[in-house]
Amino acid sequence: MPEFTQKRRYGANGKKSYDNRPRKGDRGDRSEHRPPREPRQEATAPENIVCGRNSVRELLKSGRSVDKIFVRAGDREGSITVIVAEAIRLGIPVIETDGQKLDNMTCGAHHQGVAAMAAEKQYVTVEEIVQIARDRGEKPLIVIADGIEDPHNLGAVIRCAECAGAHGLILPKRRAVGLTPVVTNASAGALEHMAIAKVQNIAATIEQLKEMGLWIFTAEAGGTPYYETDFNTPAAIVLGSEGEGVSRLVREKSDFIVSIPMYGKVNSLNVSTAASVILCHAARMQRT
Helix, strand or coil, rough: CCCCEEEEECCCCEEEEECCCCCCCCCCCCCCHCCCCCCCCCCCCCCEECCCCHHHHHHHCCCCCCEEEEEECCCCCCHHHHHHHHHHHCCEEEEEEEHHHHHHCCCCCCCCEEEEEEECCCCCCHHHHHHHHHHHCCEEEEEEECCCHHHHHHHHHHHHHHHHHCCEEEECCCCCCCCCCHHHHHHHHHHHHCCCCCCCCHHHHHHHHHHHEEEEEEEEEEEEEHHHCCCCCCEEEEEEECCCEECCHHHHHEEEEEEECCCCCCCCCCCHCCCCHHHHHHHHHHHH
C-alpha cells in the first residue's frame, strides 16, 4: 500500500481540512495490475502471396505454379529485372501496380517492390484432363472459363463442375482470376477434387480440344435452348466472363451456341448459376 501523509489545507470557510492524497512520486506498486505487453509481431502476407525479391526468385526456381507477379511501377531495376525476365520466360503474367496495392496485397509485409501470387493447387495439362476421362471410361466433360474475374463466381463454377462429374476445368493465364484462397473457400472443397489447367490462349486450346475429338459448346445468349442440345458426346462447355461474356474469337471457334431461355424480367443468370443448369443437363445426357 502507498504511504499517505496528511497535509493541512484551509477551505473557503476557513476551516481546516486534510488532504490524504499520496505524495508526489510515491504512486505505489501498480505493476501487478497492468496487463503484460504483447510482443510486437511483424506483418505477414497471406499464404498464397510470396513477397520480397529473394523469396520470389526462389519461388520461380522451385517450379511451383505461379498465377501472376506484381511489380511496383518504376522498380524495373537490379534483381527485379532478373525476376521479370524469368517470369516472362516461364509464361507468367507480370503486372505493374502501385505501392499501395502491393502493401494491401501483402498485408503490410516487406515486399521490396515485388510479390508473386502462387496457385492454391498444382495445375495440370489439357492432355491430362482428357486422360482422366479416358481412364474412367467416360466421355470427356470439360469446363472452359473464358475470363471469369470474380473469385466467388469461379469457386462456385468449380463446385458445380465437380458435382456434375466434369473431368477438369481450363483457365486463361490473363484477364481472369487465378486459384486464390477465396476461390478455394467458395468451391467448398471441390477444388481439391478438380483437375485445373491454365493456358496461354483459350482459342488455341479450343482447336487443340477439337483435334482430340471434343465438341465445343459455348453458353451465350441467342443460341439453341440447352434442353434441345445433344450433349451426349465428348464435350467442352465454355462459360464467359460476368460482364462481357465469351470473346468473339472463342464464339467463332465454337461448334454450338447454347442458351438458357429467360422467362422473367431479368435477362441473364449469374455465371455459376448458368453453369449448374447446363452442366447438370449435360452430365445427365452423357450418363443416360
